Amino acid sequence: MTPTVPALPAALDLIGIAVFALTGALAAAQLRQTFVTVAFFALITGVGGGSLRDLLIGAPVFWVRDPLVAPVCIAVALLAWFTPVRWWRGRLLEWADALGLSVYAVFGTIKALHWGVPPVPAILMGVITGCIGGIVRDVLAGQPSILMRPELYVTAAALAAVVAAGGIALGLSAELTWSIAVLAGFGLRGAAIHWSLGLPAHRGDE
Secondary structure: OOOOOOOOOHHHHHHHHHHHHHHHHHHHHHOOOOHHHHHHHHHHHHHHHHHHHHHHHOOOOHHHHOOOHHHHHHHHHHHHHHOOHHHHOOOHHHHHHHHHHHHHHHHHHHHHHHOOOOHHHHHHHHHHHHHHHHHHHHHHHOOOOHHHOOEOOHHHHHHHHHHHHHHHHOOOOHHHHHHHHHHHHHHHHHHHHHHOOEOOOOOOOO
16 A cells, blocks of 8 residues: 655645756756756756655656656756846755755655655655756766865755654654745755855864
8 A cells, every 4th residue: 555645735846856857957057068068967967866765765756657747847948048147146046956955855765665665765766856867967078076065965865864864753744744845944944045054064183
């Protein structure tokens, strides 16, 4: 019997995917790639984390069964292709990405828990859901991965995932768990964006 997963509102789900897809499409557009490459970047960034999560927990890969996800990613690729890259510069996309990161870290954690994954691996599934698409995007684009930068990105996803798992363990409602966990992750990522917060780097031989 397929576990019941707390539903993410369809509109919010597609908006989150579109935001991630746009960051991928713009990365390819900035490199002056063909539309095929732009569309591939959009798709792999939009669905990469969720696809890996579903494969690891034994769930059907979400976007293969959803008729809207792939068209949304292609539409975003078209948007990036036909608009100047300068339109998308600035902090707006970064803040939108922060919200998407938090939402999908929470969703990935809750989905993993409802598929019988223990809490700690489920939290890691949440981090994977929020971060893997961006990591793959950066690697393909030849840019330093978010894993290799000190900024609080993966840490924000981890916080959202931990709070989500904690809410489920405490028996909180799905709505309350979503709200608190997303706010926690978004708040930390937002603070990192606003104040340029980062983790300390290893000091080498010192």
